[in-house]
Amino acid sequence: MKSIKHRIIKEEDTLNKIAEFFKVFGDRGRLSILYSLFDEPLCVNSISEKTGLSPSLVSHQLRILRQSHLVKYERQGKHSIYELDDEHVADMIETAFGHLKHRGEF
Amino acid sequence: MKSIKHRIIKEEDTLNKIAEFFKVFGDRGRLSILYSLFDEPLCVNSISEKTGLSPSLVSHQLRILRQSHLVKYERQGKHSIYELDDEHVADMIETAFGHLKHRGEF
DNA sequence: TTAACATATGAACAGACGTTCAGATGTTGT
DNA sequence: ACAACATCTGAACGTCTGTTCATATGTTAA
Numbered sequence: 354m355k356s357i358k359h360r361i362i363k364e365e366d367t368l369n370k371i372a373e374f375f376k377v378f379g380d381r382g383r384l385s386i387l388y389s390l391f392d393e394p395l396c397v398n399s400i401s402e403k404t405g406l407s408p409s410l411v412s413h414q415l416r417i418l419r420q421s422h423l424v425k426y427e428r429q430g431k432h433s434i435y436e437l438d439d440e441h442v443a444d445m446i447e448t449a450f451g452h453l454k455h456r457g458e459f
Numbered sequence: 460m461k462s463i464k465h466r467i468i469k470e471e472d473t474l475n476k477i478a479e480f481f482k483v484f485g486d487r488g489r490l491s492i493l494y495s496l497f498d499e500p501l502c503v504n505s506i507s508e509k510t511g512l513s514p515s516l517v518s519h520q521l522r523i524l525r526q527s528h529l530v531k532y533e534r535q536g537k538h539s540i541y542e543l544d545d546e547h548v549a550d551m552i553e554t555a556f557g558h559l560k561h562r563g564e565f
Numbered sequence: 566t567t568a569a570c571a572t573a574t575g576a577a578c579a580g581a582c583g584t585t586c587a588g589a590t591g592t593t594g595t
Numbered sequence: 596a597c598a599a600c601a602t603c604t605g606a607a608c609g610t611c612t613g614t615t616c617a618t619a620t621g622t623t624a625a
Contacts, residue, residue: 367565370565371556378477379483379485381478384474396571396572397572397573406614409573409574409616416573431571431622431623432572433572441558441562444558445558456547459473459476486582502601502602504600514601516583516584517602519583522604538601539601539603
């Protein structure tokens with residue numbers, strides 16, 4: 354904790370980067386897209402059906418998630434197969450969920 | 460992980476609550492206010508000086524942080540002394556920092 | 566090549582959000 | 596009571612952001 358704080362102070366814009374990181378998770382649509390990828394990679398249409406979001410919107414948000422390194426994808430014929438970039442993504446969501454649950458939010 | 464997903468699905472608006480939770484952290488100003496409280500409780504003016512944000516803005520953001528149960532406060536004379544609500548708050552920020560650091564962001 | 570499907574992209578709009586300003590409320594000391 | 600300080604609040608403004616629509620790009624099959 355103390356060491357982390359030290360490093361945060363070092364970089365001028367570290368807080369900015371952390372805030373940007375949180376911001377990506379701070380949208381219901383993006384969060385449900387990430388959540389839809391928890392147990393299996395999916396194409397854009399499948400994500401759209403699973404989340405109820407329009408294909409266009411899903412594509413837009415996936416671009417943001419890509420640029421934030423939260424998802425990665427692979428072209429397979431007509432489809433783009435997306436999956437969570439690494440285990441940290443689910444970690445973040447589970448951590449937040451754990452804290453909300455711990456405070457009796459659910 | 461699987462059990463958590465199960466519980467998320469149970470509540471219709473669970474993803475909304477998690478998104479709202481993330482959203483609060485997703486602002487540079489609020490994040491620096493929280494960060495300023497990492498090692499000691501502070502009054503509004505001290506937070507303002509430490510973060511470089513105007514007292515008015517600090518007060519506005521503190522209200523949001525209060526409503527999100529991220530900070531608690533206590534009146535002491537003319538001053539309102541704020542502190543982090545519990546250790547989960549620092550946990551969240553440190554978790555995010557750890558993930559960004561792990562991916563070589565800093 | 567075409568047609569049909571899947572995905573991506575840009576423009577445009579509406580609503581949300583951060584910030585500032587002015588003023589209100591609360592507290593202490595005189 | 597008053598003045599001075601600390602904090603809070605509401606309105607107003609500009610900017611950012613999520614969403615939709617139309618269209619473009621890419622891929623497969625005929």
